[in-house]
Amino acid sequence: MALGFQLTFYAGLIMTASMAGGLAPTMMRFTHRQLHLLMSLVAGLMLGVGVFHLLPHATEKLHSIHAAAGWLMVGLLGMFFLIRAFHFHQHASLEPDDAQAPGSNAESEHSGCLVHDHGQRHDHDHDAQHSHAGHGHEPPAAHKLSWVGIGFGLTVHTLIDGMALAASVQSEMSLGGTTWFVGVAIFLAILLHKPLDAMSITTLMASSGWSRKSRMAANMAFAAMCPIGVILFFAVEEALSANGTFLGAALAISAGVFLCISLSDLLPEIQFHHHDRLQLSLMLMTGVLIAWGLLFIEPKHPHELQRDLKPVSAQQIAI
Numbered sequence: 001m002a003l004g005f006q007l008t009f010y011a012g013l014i015m016t017a018s019m020a021g022g023l024a025p026t027m028m029r030f031t032h033r034q035l036h037l038l039m040s041l042v043a044g045l046m047l048g049v050g051v052f053h054l055l056p057h058a059t060e061k062l063h064s065i066h067a068a069a070g071w072l073m074v075g076l077l078g079m080f081f082l083i084r085a086f087h088f089h090q091h092a093s094l095e096p097d098d099a100q101a102p103g104s105n106a107e108s109e110h111s112g113c114l115v116h117d118h119g120q121r122h123d124h125d126h127d128a129q130h131s132h133a134g135h136g137h138e139p140p141a142a143h144k145l146s147w148v149g150i151g152f153g154l155t156v157h158t159l160i161d162g163m164a165l166a167a168s169v170q171s172e173m174s175l176g177g178t179t180w181f182v183g184v185a186i187f188l189a190i191l192l193h194k195p196l197d198a199m200s201i202t203t204l205m206a207s208s209g210w211s212r213k214s215r216m217a218a219n220m221a222f223a224a225m226c227p228i229g230v231i232l233f234f235a236v237e238e239a240l241s242a243n244g245t246f247l248g249a250a251l252a253i254s255a256g257v258f259l260c261i262s263l264s265d266l267l268p269e270i271q272f273h274h275h276d277r278l279q280l281s282l283m284l285m286t287g288v289l290i291a292w293g294l295l296f297i298e299p300k301h302p303h304e305l306q307r308d309l310k311p312v313s314a315q316q317i318a319i
Contacts, residue, residue, distance in 0.1 A: 006169055010187045011162070011227040014194055018226070021195020022202040022219030026212075033276060040280040042192045043262040044287020049189045050258035052291050053298070054164070054251050057171045061248030068252045075256025079157070083264060086153035147204040151218065154197045155225050157261070161190045162229015163236075164254030167247055172298055185294040189258065190226065198222055 024030075058068040169183035201222060202215045210218075233250065240246050 003170060003173055006173075006182060007166060007230050010165060010169070010183065011230055014165075014187070014191050014226045015223045017191050018194040018198045018223035019219055022198035022215070022222065024195065024199055025203050025206065033279075036276065037279060037283050038192075039196065040283040041287045042189070042196070044284040044289075045192065045291050046189045046258045046262035046287075047284075048288040048291020049185045050255040050262065052295055053185045054168065054255035054258060057168065058248045058252035058255060061171065061244040061251060068248065068255075071249045071252030072256040072259070075160075075253035076260045077256070078253075079160075079257045079260040080264075082153055082156060083260070086149040147201055147208060147210075147218075150204060151201050151222065154201065155222065157257070158194065158197065158222065158225035159229040159232060160254065160257050161194075162226040162231075163233040163250055164229075164257070165190060165226070166230040166233035167250040167254060171247060171251060181294075181297045183298075185291055185298065186254075188290075188294075193261075194223075194226065 055068060055072060058071065059065050062068050062071075165183060165186050168186040172182045198219055202219055205215045205218060237246050
């Protein structure tokens, strides 16, 4: 009962955040700098969650660091090839960066409305500025179905997020966690990331000429993917009738997915955005530190409890 209520609460908040992200382009404006600072924060948080939370939990369930590393690689490479196939991990910047001076390198790199596609090839001149060969930063092609590949890739990604959330909450509750903080690290990483994904879909649909009603329908369908992923996790777990093996594998695969997503957002931004690299690096470290700090409020593993127990001397036993 507690597990179902907790997951329902988390999934409801994630759905709300995703819907808000999809509606954001019609309600507010984001500068290039604001968007990428947020992306770096979320990337750092997802990086920390993958390393500090998901991977240790997976190792605990699988009783083997080698098995956990193997499943992590499955998740990382699977998400990498999914991104490579559909070029879906895009985030739209809806207006030019007002802090950039006219004629500067930063302005020439990022001006107007853009969608930063991490799947496209970049030619980088490390002694000067980075440029995009063969195309400029311009709105996505206005083909009516140009958003389908992005929508499909992000849908698969979100289903995995839902399974990761369910696996994390179930794992932490099995360790004795009964507070509202169970699974909070994974929940926060997904909660902050989904609005960016939903924004990508609705922005590209708008540039392709889809009506507001159609964008709303797609936004609602995408927001429902995380709860569906939660349900899918328990359906697969019951069908496999596995002990802790499936749970451990799901956690390790989720760790790989989180690492791939965080680095695919993070590395291009910090490496090539020279005008903001200090701020982006600080936001990255802030996200990692938040993930690390959340370790202190989640339930401890059995081996951690044994380590914390002090040996009792013979004199203490006699007393």
